[in-house]
Amino acid sequence: MTGYYTPPGGLPPQTALMTGRAVFTDAYCVIPKGCFSDIVTSNLPGWKNTRLWLIARPMSGFSETFSQYVMEVGPGGGADLPEPDPVAEGVIFVTGGEIWLSLDGKEHELGAGGYAYIPPGCDWRLHNGSDHPARFHWIRKLYEYAPGLTAPAAFVTSDQEVKPIAMPDTEGRWATTRFADPDDLRHDMHVNIVTFQPGGVIPFEETHVMEHGLYVLEGKAVYKLNQDWVEVEAGDFMWLRAYCPQACYAAGPGPFRYLLYKDVNRHAKLRGPGAFGR
Numbered sequence: 001m002t003g004y005y006t007p008p009g010g011l012p013p014q015t016a017l018m019t020g021r022a023v024f025t026d027a028y029c030v031i032p033k034g035c036f037s038d039i040v041t042s043n044l045p046g047w048k049n050t051r052l053w054l055i056a057r058p059m060s061g062f063s064e065t066f067s068q069y070v071m072e073v074g075p076g077g078g079a080d081l082p083e084p085d086p087v088a089e090g091v092i093f094v095t096g097g098e099i100w101l102s103l104d105g106k107e108h109e110l111g112a113g114g115y116a117y118i119p120p121g122c123d124w125r126l127h128n129g130s131d132h133p134a135r136f137h138w139i140r141k142l143y144e145y146a147p148g149l150t151a152p153a154a155f156v157t158s159d160q161e162v163k164p165i166a167m168p169d170t171e172g173r174w175a176t177t178r179f180a181d182p183d184d185l186r187h188d189m190h191v192n193i194v195t196f197q198p199g200g201v202i203p204f205e206e207t208h209v210m211e212h213g214l215y216v217l218e219g220k221a222v223y224k225l226n227q228d229w230v231e232v233e234a235g236d237f238m239w240l241r242a243y244c245p246q247a248c249y250a251a252g253p254g255p256f257r258y259l260l261y262k263d264v265n266r267h268a269k270l271r272g273p274g275a276f277g278r
């Protein structure tokens with residue numbers, strides 16, 4: 001772990017060359033780090049001294065499940081009512097600085113690598129009491145209640161505390177840090193960190209129902225997205241629609257790591273005549 005990329009802000013200089021790496025297709029999208037300039041930031045109601053890059057949002061109303069924000073909270077900034085939607089759950093992953101997080105009355109301080117799961121309806125607040133900016137990812141999803149299951153409880157952990165689990169037969173070259181218990185079906189989204197050691201690969205085209213957001217925290221790789229091979233590096237974001245084929249080769253001298261969102265553990269939504277009379 002050598003640190004997590006965070007956008008520096010500002011504008012590229014007038015002498016900058018467009019590199020043409022930004023791509024938006026029906027199956028996937030790549031937002032390279034060069035796109036994180038000051039002019040594409042947003043603000044949010046209720047958030048003080050805060051700006052964000054909103055890098056994923058549901059758009060077609062058909063199959064997209066999540067939104068992802070790269071947040072930058074300045075000194076003294078934050079929110080007492082951060083989440084307006086009572087059914088939204090969230091994950092926070094800190095990439096730089098420190099945040100103060102109150103979850104249902106319990107207070108936590110999170111630094112780089114800090115991770116929090118925030119269930120729907122949680123009473124939470126977030127502030128930056130330091131004199132430098134705090135940066136973190138905020139991933140949001142509408143929680144899908146399932147018969148017999150309640151929503152999970154809030155928890156706080158960190159990249160440093162959770163041991164990555166190697167994928168079978170990879171000699172540890174491909175491993176996943178799983179922050180939520182994969183056997184706990186109350187969770188309908190996982191936000192994990194995937195780590196490849198130099199030369200590590202996904203050796204087949206994964207093609208599955210889960211939608212993905214991948215934010216590259218560290219290193220570089222060549223990623224297969226649908227029919228294209230795309231070079232990616234720390235700071236780049238990829239959005240992959242359900243069933244988008246995916247594979248990769250870790251190409252740099254150090255580990256290649258990304259924060260991975262996926263929707264899990266729920267039925268496919270049926271549509272059309274006969275689906276409970278709808």
Ligand SMILES: NC(=O)N[C@H](N)C(=O)O
Nearest residue numbers: 194206210212246260262
């Ligand atoms: N692109 C990925 O890293 N996919 C993961 N192996 C996953 O779906 O868990």
